[in-house]
Amino acid sequence: MEKLIVTGEVQLTGNIRISGAKNATLPIMAATLLCSGVSVLHDVPHLSDIKAMQDILELLGAKITRDGSAVIIDTSGVSKQEIPEHLMREMRASVFLMGPLLGKFRKVRVSYPGGCAIGPRPIDLHIKALEKLGAKICESFGYIEAEAGQLTGAEIHFDFPSVGATENAMMAAVLAKGTSVIRNAAREPEIIDLQDFLNKMGAKIRGAGTDTIRIDGVQKLYPTEHIIMPDRIQAGTFLIAGAITRGDIAVENIQPEYLFSVTNKLEELGATIATSTDSIRIKAGELRGGDIKTLPFPGFPTDLQAPILSLLTVAKGTSIVTETIFENRFKHVDELTRMGARIKVEGRTAIIRGVPRMTGAVVAAPDLRAGGALVLAALAAQGVSEIEQVYHIDRGYEQLELKLQSLGARIIRSK
Incomplete structure (x- = not known):
């Protein structure tokens, strides 16, 4: 090696x-699943984690090309809602796909994510947030299945300001019916970048960077272009x-x-x-x-x-x-x-x-x-x-x- x-x-x-920031790129790549069409991301770093996310999106049906630091993602052909275990285990950030897939298709099936062994990072906050929005969660045989006929706005309060759970909740809530409020939200700058990207797609989000984020659900989102922070x-x-x-x-x-x-x-x-x-x-x-x-x-x-x-x-x-x-x-x-x-x-x-x-x-x-x-x-x-x-x-x-x-x-x- x-x-x-x-x-x-x-x-x-x-x-x-x-x-560009890895920790901003990964959730934004996941967020492209919320619409159908071609989105362009600029200043995307060449990293193995980015390649792993690309592999997952392509398996789901996306077509992805690179032009220098630009990544072009065409989600027109995305139809799958299940991510194989071997890809989920490559990186922790694959959990970001739960929110967008549930928001777009009302159904998702994933295994528990992998990543660096730096200590327990349970995804219970992610699951509780999705349940608040109306998803039914079933955990069995190492897999998590989530399904919702219609996601509806809700009040979500985190016991701990988790970055990943905040971002997942945002992505699930943008297409939900009604208004969602995330309290004790994480305040990291990468969450602001995700808000900016989603709002360019047509979402209505405000408050990222503070401990309270408000999301007014919309019926549809559209492809866009964005420079990663x-x-x-x-x-x-x-x-x-x-x-x-x-x-x-x-x-x-x-x-x-x-x-x-x-x-x-x-x-x-x-x-x-x-x-x-x-x-x-x-x-x-x-x-x-x-x-x-x-x-x-x-x-x-x-x-x-x-x-x-x-x-x-x-x-x-x-x-x-x-x-x-x-x-x-x-x-x-x-x-x-x-x-x-x-x-x-x-x-x-x-x-x-x-x-x-x-x-x-x-x-x-x-x-x-x-x-x-x-x-x-x-x-x-x-x-x-x-x-x-x-x-x-x-x-x-x-x-x-x-x-x-x-x-x-x-x-x-x-x-």
Whole structure:
């Protein structure tokens, strides 16, 4: 299998353009099922998760072509409402298809989704939301079947602001009869992007980005064209890469307001941040430790917990990282320890004692964001590191080694 070979201790410098967001693209691709015709999505990243979603849509009957970063999706021939188990298991985001298929065809059958093993992510919130809208759910033999003669608007209250459940409920409700209100909705920017796409299709949604979303059901939706928002997690990873290598880089094509929790924390750790309309520049020298707690947006994102933990391993002093979203999201700690990091995990808390430098080692990416974290650690480490199981990294970071090479990193992909 392929691996990344990194020679560390190189300061990253230069400008890097951020591509479209994976976490916005996947639900929007699913949402194209709500209408019949050709929709065009721009700035779609080349990622294995995107390809997996494409495979599912094609199996359902869609015709999909790519032209650079544009993806053209023709849903005119979609007629199936069942997704095979082997495709559902490829990625967690396949659960997004329940809402659109139920909304369009009033029936859907899926198996339980797969994805990174970062802790239990039950889909009970998704199921409860669909039941509120009038769906009858049957769970048996590892499959979930949902059926509804007519979806009707409802009041939906989430016990936890789940991003996926919020988006699934939105997609199911747009074609429901009457008005739906989602309370304690997740507030992540990707939900705003989904709202914008659905409204371009003819939906009537308002409130995305707040904890209350109102959806007035419509009878029909139409194909449209849309530019995917920039990937704030990718942007945050590159900002941390600039900091951990004591570099000077500018991250471009972003929405800085969505990264305030990250840039504020990097400034607390000693980095210098300069923000413009659509870019952030980071310069860093010696860094100091600090405390970080992951929270739903607008708090510090759980998807950047692993990357910033790598940074804290070489920051001066002691740091504490508390993970509140996923309970198994410290799998990268054992790999960082191989590189000389001093980290102790107690439940959902990691205590990090900074070391002057880490050393290269052979490590394996246990999941997507942990893989990104190991690449960052290798960039700062003395000597050569080999990172195995890079297929995890390819799920969410488009051409990561090429983008890092453009900033001066000594990193190659090898078999």
